[in-house]
Amino acid sequence: MSSPGRLRLPLALLALGVAGVVAASDPPATESSEGLVYSVTLNDALHPVTARYLKEAIQKANEARARLLILKLDTPGGLVSSVEEMVKDITSSRVPIVVFVNGSKAASGGFFLTVAADVAVMAPGTRIGAAHPILIPTIPTGGEIPKDSPIMDKVENDLAAYARSLASNRGRNEKIAEQIVRKSSSFTEREALKLRLIDYVCHDENEILSILDGRTIRRFDGTTETLHLSKVRIVSLDMSTRDRVLSVLADPTLAIFLLFGGIIGLYVEFTHPGLIAPGVIGAICLLLFALSSQILPMNWVGVGLVVTGIVLFLMELKVPSYGTLTAGGVACLVLGALMLFKSEPGMPALGAARWTILSIAGSAAVIMASLTTLVVRASRHKPTTGSAGLQGERGTALTDLDPEGRVFVHGEYWNARAARPIKQGAKVRVIRVDDLVLDVEESP
Incomplete structure (x- = not known):
């Protein structure tokens, strides 16, 4: 009868020990415990690579149950498709997101990201706006599509409605948001704050955290959330090496140079077998261009024209046409480069600079003109070797x-x-070469 009494005390002590271990391994979440604030820097054009970078950062913040995600933004804009994807990720995030315009501007597509954020902040000396859509014509016409074009009206109305919707759901100025799209208006940080486009003007992330600590914000779905940011640790989520490389390849100017370099490298390798280096470099350039074409909205008709232009240049070296092939090559090169990227309704920033295109085409034309001149001059010179070089030469019998x-x-x-007898020691002139025998005549 006494054994249960003796076991009662050890069992109680064991239970207390287990409870202590559990409590130590899983402390209760309190407002005083340290939280995470993720920081993301985006200072590039808005395209599929940057969109994926932001999506992965938001997913990581959601999985870690971060208190906040701060997107430091400095962008000239980008593709509408990428902007819409990024806005969707921002508005559906479980973690509140602050867009901090830090650097110079949030132009074009950057305006949509800012107005879609839970909290919109700008640094002193920055600007926001200029979100009027731009359509690059598929065939160069010397300018943009007219503003009164039905296509432009459709795109403009769609983006204006998009801006109003985002501003309305975030409690921001719908009228000014629409004006930024329709009139391409831009505002400084103080003007944007006064017009209720943004919520605060701050110098850095720490100032943002101190201002937002204890504030209650309204989420995109209408719910409210109080931010506790007094004891948090800021963690920077840098772009991966893969995404940094892909972001560099998303440069349209670089894509054009990769295409040129790849074709010329392979041509040199095919015409001079065994050099190896030109072929390897050309193949790498073409592979990088193929990767770039998966990021940029490529127009393959433009690619075909660029390739045709380069082929015409190379043909000029083999078949001198006194400038005809060169002129055709320049025309194909310029037209193809101007329409190399598809016309996507929306934002500027993704397009090859015209000065780059004209510089490349002009340089190619000068080089081909010089080479054509040298080829023509060489063809007019009298041959000095072989059978043709012996004709007309003088010698001694x-x-x-x-x-x-x-x-x-x-x-x-x-x-x-000789057709007529010639004495030994007489001067002779070669008339023709027949295999290894010279037909000669006596020279006066």
């Missing part, structure tokens, strides 16, 4: 030629024959 004998011509001994 080493033996009597009646009709055959030996002569000394061009520093060499030759078998020769």
